[in-house]
Amino acid sequence: MSIVLIVAEQQPDGNLRKASLNAIAAGKQLADKSGGELHLVLLSKDPSKLAEELKGSGAKVIHTAAAPEFEHYLAEVYAPVIAGLAQELKATFVGAASTAQGKDLLPRVAARLKAAMATDITAINGSGADITFTRPMWAGNVFAEVKLNTPVQVISIRATEFSAVAGAGASAEVKSFQPKLEASKTKFVSFNEVKSARPELTEASVVVSGGRGTKGDFKEVEALADLLGAAVGASRAVCDAGWVPNDLQVGQTGKVVAPKLYIAAGISGAIQHLAGMKSSKTIVAINKDPEAPIFQVADYGLVDDLFKVLPALREGIQKLK
Amino acid sequence: MKILVTAKRVEDPESKIKVKPDGSDIVKEGLKYKINPFDEIGVEEGLRLAAAHGGEVVVVSIGPKEVQEQLRHALAMGAHKAVWVNHTGPLDQLGIAGLLQKVVELQKPDVVLLGKQSIDDDQNQVGQYLAEFLGWGQATFASKVESLESAEEKAKAPAVKLTADKKSVQVVREVDNGLATLEVQLPAIVTTDLRLNQPRYASLPGIMKAKSKPIEELTPEKLGVDVTPKIQVLKLASPPARKAGIKVPDVATLVEKLHNEAKVV
Numbered sequence: 227m228s229i230v231l232i233v234a235e236q237q238p239d240g241n242l243r244k245a246s247l248n249a250i251a252a253g254k255q256l257a258d259k260s261g262g263e264l265h266l267v268l269l270s271k272d273p274s275k276l277a278e279e280l281k282g283s284g285a286k287v288i289h290t291a292a293a294p295e296f297e298h299y300l301a302e303v304y305a306p307v308i309a310g311l312a313q314e315l316k317a318t319f320v321g322a323a324s325t326a327q328g329k330d331l332l333p334r335v336a337a338r339l340k341a342a343m344a345t346d347i348t349a350i351n352g353s354g355a356d357i358t359f360t361r362p363m364w365a366g367n368v369f370a371e372v373k374l375n376t377p378v379q380v381i382s383i384r385a386t387e388f389s390a391v392a393g394a395g396a397s398a399e400v401k402s403f404q405p406k407l408e409a410s411k412t413k414f415v416s417f418n419e420v421k422s423a424r425p426e427l428t429e430a431s432v433v434v435s436g437g438r439g440t441k442g443d444f445k446e447v448e449a450l451a452d453l454l455g456a457a458v459g460a461s462r463a464v465c466d467a468g469w470v471p472n473d474l475q476v477g478q479t480g481k482v483v484a485p486k487l488y489i490a491a492g493i494s495g496a497i498q499h500l501a502g503m504k505s506s507k508t509i510v511a512i513n514k515d516p517e518a519p520i521f522q523v524a525d526y527g528l529v530d531d532l533f534k535v536l537p538a539l540r541e542g543i544q545k546l547k
Numbered sequence: 548m549k550i551l552v553t554a555k556r557v558e559d560p561e562s563k564i565k566v567k568p569d570g571s572d573i574v575k576e577g578l579k580y581k582i583n584p585f586d587e588i589g590v591e592e593g594l595r596l597a598a599a600h601g602g603e604v605v606v607v608s609i610g611p612k613e614v615q616e617q618l619r620h621a622l623a624m625g626a627h628k629a630v631w632v633n634h635t636g637p638l639d640q641l642g643i644a645g646l647l648q649k650v651v652e653l654q655k656p657d658v659v660l661l662g663k664q665s666i667d668d669d670q671n672q673v674g675q676y677l678a679e680f681l682g683w684g685q686a687t688f689a690s691k692v693e694s695l696e697s698a699e700e701k702a703k704a705p706a707v708k709l710t711a712d713k714k715s716v717q718v719v720r721e722v723d724n725g726l727a728t729l730e731v732q733l734p735a736i737v738t739t740d741l742r743l744n745q746p747r748y749a750s751l752p753g754i755m756k757a758k759s760k761p762i763e764e765l766t767p768e769k770l771g772v773d774v775t776p777k778i779q780v781l782k783l784a785s786p787p788a789r790k791a792g793i794k795v796p797d798v799a800t801l802v803e804k805l806h807n808e809a810k811v812v
Contacts, residue, residue, distance in 0.1 A: 228663075230750055231579040233593070237723075237724070238724070238725075238775075243663070247655070248719070254655075264579035265792060271716070279730070280619065284741055300729075301675065301678075301685055301687075302678075302684055302685065305679065321559055325723050326688065326720075326721070327722070327723070328688070330673050330675065330685075330687045330688070331675075332720075333640070333671075333672040333674075333675035333676050333679075334675045334678065334679045334685070334777070336672070337644070337675065337676040337680055338679055338691065340641075341777075341779040342639065342640075342641055342778045343640065343670075343672055344778070345669065345670045346669065358781060361669075362669060362712045362784075363667060363668055363669050364558070364564040364573070364667055364668060365665070365787065366668070366786060367563075367564040367785070368564055368573060368779075368783050368784070368785065368786075369564055369783070369784050369785075370782070370783050370784075371780070371781045371782045371783075372778055372780050372781065372782075373777065373778075373779040374777065374778055374779075375777045375779055376777045377781070379616050393624055396702075410589070410732070411683065411684035411731060411732040412684035412685070412686070412731045412732070413715075413729065413730040413731075414727075414729060415728040415729060415730050416728045417722075417725060417726070417727045417728075418725050418726045418727075419724055419725040420724055420725045420726075426724075427747055440559075445561050454812070455616065456779070462741065465742070466741070466742065471722065471725075472690065472721055472726075472739075472742055473721070473722075473725060478666070478669065479585075479663075479664070479740070479741055481569070487812070497560070497561070497563075497601055498560065504789070505788070507809075507811075508805070508809040508811050509789075509792070510805070516794075520801070521591075521792070521794065523789050523792070524792045524796075525789075525790070525792040525793070526792060526793060526801055526804055526805065526809075527792060527794040527795065528794070528795050528797070528798070528801055529794060536796055538798040539625055539798050539801065539802065540764040542798055542799060542801075542802035543802060543805075546709070546802070546806055546812060
């Protein structure tokens with residue numbers, strides 16, 4: 227029987243990273259298709275609260291380990307513990323959400339397990355021993371079906387492609403284990419959080435993004451976002467210019483979003499950017515340039531100045547309410 | 548300080564990638580090739596570190612003879628010498644990390660700088676595999692706090708900071724919801740994010756000089772690494788096409804469509 231081990235991610239503020247719920251859903255699907263069971267692992271200074279939260283998520287067992295060293299995530303500290311547990315459980319699959327942490331951690335776990343890895347999987351195909359994964363390549367212009375030919379397989383999961391688990395399933399067994407910690411050559415120094423009152427970009431159902439067309443003035447983008455309860459996103463150009471924090475970047479090398487509604491204001495729509503938002507349900511493009519590539523993916527396009535359109539759009543939507 | 552940097556040969560990020568009708572590969576005709584943009588940032592950071600602390604930059608690339616173009620490009624930017632691992636045929640991230648491990652053991656660098664991901668495979672794995680294989684610390688997605696237009700950027704100082712005792716580096720990393728700073732003991736693995744620096748252009752004298760810089764040739768056999776891929780790519784496909792959209796004449800129509808047709812506001 228196969229064991230699927232999913233790493234649940236604790237954010238720096240102690241809460242569960244929401245993308246982990248999507249990763250757990252993918253893990254459940256993988257366990258069902260491969261004929262196995264789902265296990266979770268949670269490393270924390272104090273894992274009890276999150277373990278409680280995850281009890282109904284469909285896992286058979288939640289493995290928890292507590293240590294003061296787990297307070298600040300470090301790949302070098304986490305990887306040996308997770309790889310060690312995977313070996314002990316004889317896990318066939320190890321996975322996590324494709325977050326910054328997932329991407330930093332999993333290849334190190336895979337290296338220790340001599341396992342091949344697929345990054346950012348968007349689908350699980352096949353059944354039994356013939357499981358394959360679908361994953362994007364070339365900035366989402368190509369989707370590849372890959373097979374991992376190692377006894378243990380490692381995957382990072384694109385959260386937007388799997389619906390989050392509801393959390394009302396049968397109660398998981400919580401098992402704590404004694405982590406074997408290794409000396410680390412890496413030291414945590416600090417974390418500077420970008421605080422925002424708006425919803426998290428990857429979790430928002432509406433995203434309003436601004437590009438070079440804003441000339442650095444995000445007031446109208448933010449005003450529309452606040453009216454819609456939306457997250458604010460940005461193109462690479464505006465992050466590079468330092469106009470908005472880097473963690474707002476949507477794209478191949480930034481965040482991948484798939485909201486119900488994506489409004490791109492003053493964004494030309496370079497391949498790099500499209501890779502991060504092409505799966506949104508409805509896409510609106512507002513751009514002065516009628517030839518901008520963003521219009522090729524937009525459901526509704528409006529060729530005009532965003533500084534005229536956005537206030538009018540806000541007014542129009544307000545009237546509906 | 549000895550710095551090893553990678554220079555993967557990839558399709559120009561601006562090129563339109565199409566899948567062959569049988570799904571066996573992408574259409575290669577007419578494509579231009581470049582050094583992976585993240586690797587180019589790594590070369591730049593390596594050059595800045597070498598300029599600030601003395602030492603040399605060695606650039607490595609794995610692939611057929613064409614990858615020498617990318618090695619020459621890095622040499623023209625200012626890298627001192629190059630290592631070419633001559634290999635034709637498929638390779639996966641395990642194979643690449645295995646080869647790089649041997650190159651590191653031969654070169655004995657203090658820092659290895661790699662791009663955080665290559666824009667063809669988009670795997671984002673090799674640096675982390677390599678760190679674990681070597682038992683070194685890692686700082687992935689290295690960035691910097693200041694914007695690219697800051698005075699520091701203009702002064703071309705390295706963003707990867709050597710600590711006072713010269714035994715570690717301090718690296719600012721781009722993570723979800725903010726920036727994390729780590730201190731990693733040397734020798735260390737650093738992978739570069741977009742905002743670490745702005746790579747320099749190769750100057751004409753640089754290009755001329757690059758022609759006479761040495762390229763050492765190695766092979767997987769010489770390095771004793773089995774590179775049989777464990778990641779098997781079965782089939783490539785184009786993403787599902789989006790239904791063609793419409794252009795609306797004014798905001799009123801847009802609001803009406805969003806409300807009644809898409810039902811999203």
